[in-house]
Structure formats: C-alpha cells, structure tokens
Amino acid sequence: MGNFIYFTIQIMMIVLLAPLVNGIIKKIKALTQKRTGAPILQMYFDLYKLLKKSVVISQTSSWIYHVTPYLVFATALAAALLVPVSTMVTPTSFPGDGIMLIYIFVLTRFFLMLAGLDTGSTFGGMGSSREGMISSLIEPSMLISLFTIGLISKSTSIYQMMSTAKLLEIPLVQPVYLMIFIALLVIIIAETSRIPVDDPATHLELTMVHEAMMLEYSGRHLALMELGAVIKQLVLITLLANVFLPHDQLIHLTGMGALILSLLFYIIKVILLAVLIALIEVNTVKLRLFSVPNLAALSFILSFLGFINYFLLGR
Numbered sequence: 001m002g003n004f005i006y007f008t009i010q011i012m013m014i015v016l017l018a019p020l021v022n023g024i025i026k027k028i029k030a031l032t033q034k035r036t037g038a039p040i041l042q043m044y045f046d047l048y049k050l051l052k053k054s055v056v057i058s059q060t061s062s063w064i065y066h067v068t069p070y071l072v073f074a075t076a077l078a079a080a081l082l083v084p085v086s087t088m089v090t091p092t093s094f095p096g097d098g099i100m101l102i103y104i105f106v107l108t109r110f111f112l113m114l115a116g117l118d119t120g121s122t123f124g125g126m127g128s129s130r131e132g133m134i135s136s137l138i139e140p141s142m143l144i145s146l147f148t149i150g151l152i153s154k155s156t157s158i159y160q161m162m163s164t165a166k167l168l169e170i171p172l173v174q175p176v177y178l179m180i181f182i183a184l185l186v187i188i189i190a191e192t193s194r195i196p197v198d199d200p201a202t203h204l205e206l207t208m209v210h211e212a213m214m215l216e217y218s219g220r221h222l223a224l225m226e227l228g229a230v231i232k233q234l235v236l237i238t239l240l241a242n243v244f245l246p247h248d249q250l251i252h253l254t255g256m257g258a259l260i261l262s263l264l265f266y267i268i269k270v271i272l273l274a275v276l277i278a279l280i281e282v283n284t285v286k287l288r289l290f291s292v293p294n295l296a297a298l299s300f301i302l303s304f305l306g307f308i309n310y311f312l313l314g315r
Helices: 002-032 042-052 063-080 098-118 122-153 158-168 175-191 219-244 256-282 289-314
Strands: none
Touching: 002 042, 002 063, 002 219, 002 256, 042 219, 063 098, 063 219, 098 122, 098 158, 098 219, 122 158, 122 175, 122 289, 158 219, 175 219, 175 256, 175 289, 219 256
16 A cells, blocks of 8 residues: 555656646746746646647658657656655655666667667767767766765665655755765756756757757657656656755654645755756856766766765765
C-alpha cells in the first residue's frame, strides 16, 4: 500500500506540474523583456492539441524513430519515481538511487541521438553530434556531485540523501552543499538545453541542439517528446529543491495534513527555482559551441571542490 501511494503521488505531482514549470519560466522571460508572453498554462493546451493530431513519418525512418517518443516518455516517468517530492510518504522498498537516475537519462539521450540520425536529416545529425559532446562534458560533474552527497548520507539513495539533508536543517550553509548546489544548477541548465548552453525557443537550425533532434517529429510523437523533456526538467529541479532546500523538518503536523503541507512547500520551492532558472537565462547569452566546455569545466571544478571539502571539513 505504501508503494502504491508513493507512486501515485509521484506521477501525479511530476506529470501535472511539469508543463506548469515550463510555462512559468517562459512567462518570467517574457515579462523581463517587457512582453506579455503566452499564458502560463499554454503548454497544457499545446500538448492536448498535439495529442489529437496525426503523425507524419519519414519513409527512410526505422523502428528507432517510432519507439523513441514512447521510450523518452517512459524513461521520464521512471526517473520521476526515483526523486521523491516529499519524505512524508516512504515507499516500502525504494526502487533506485542517484546512479540509476543518471543512466536512465543516458538511455533517453542515446535514443534521442539515434532518432536524430535515423531519418537522414542534416540538422538531426548535427544536433545529435552536439548533444553527444555536451553530455560527455556534463556527466562527470553530475556523477561527482551525487557521489559527494552520497558519501555524506552514506548511501546513493536519493531518499536517504533527502533524509540526511533534513537533519542539517539548512544544508546550504555547509561549503560542500553550497558548491555542489551551484554545480548541479549548471548541470540542470545544460541537461535541459537552456541558455547559455542551448536555446529551447530558437528556430535557427545552425544553433539548435536538442530541438534539432526533434525536427522530424509531429503530432502525438512530438507531444510525448515535449512532455518527456519537461518531466526530466522537473525531476532535476526536484532533486535540487529537496536535497539542498529540505522542508519536511519544519512540519510538525501528522497524517494527511502533514503530507498536504509538505507538497505545498515543494510546489513553492519548485516555482522559486523555476524563477531563478528564468532569471539566469535572461541575464546570460547563448555561448558559442566551443565555449560550452568552459561552462562544463566550471561545474566539474565546483563539484570536485565539494568532493575535496567533504574529506577536509564534512567528514
């Protein structure tokens, strides 16, 4: 019963909230540019419209092109089950850890890159090549960041990482957590293809990365790809919010009231982090492709300094 409640809450919160987070980021960017912008709920309408449309499939595509949208969505749901939105509901046996989370995203990226190459599109191949380069630069930083937090919590389970962070009350006052927080913020920007690494709103083929791999998709396939992308974004934001900004230790209620209050705190934190990501986008410009390694190096240095600090201070 515990697992059923946990899975239900995870799926409902992550899937229903993910398009809203994307809408908030777009709205903040529009307001800072003195534009009205699309409504915050616009992505819900776009997904509904796309799901009703038929798909257009290239004659040169193989089974990889057909299966990728469903695999992207399925892996996003699997990742959503690994990062708890609240510690008030404990699964009977936690189904994974941070290492599994990373390689679920690797599986998604692998098939996205293959799908970009599958139709023989020049821009799809270019996007796949760039995605492979960026991911190879970012993954070491993400691994070191999660290893460091895992060393502190004595486990690679994300639930255990959150439980350990609650005992610290304000983890960000610790140098280790602060450096890993900044490193993971850079990683999230890169993993979700946002400025300064990529521009999700661009229509210039020569500058696209993630969007270039999805150019050949339409209809319900495109809806699944878009929904999978925003779910991945929210999963990473949830990891950042609940490990580095824990809130359940502030709740002194019990039962359903505690759970509802915990979820409300979670939503507030997610909104604040979405605003932070939007402000970073507004105040930076897209980097040239060959400048991206410098940003990846920054995240690696921060995560490695956090790792060293664990042995010097945290241990």
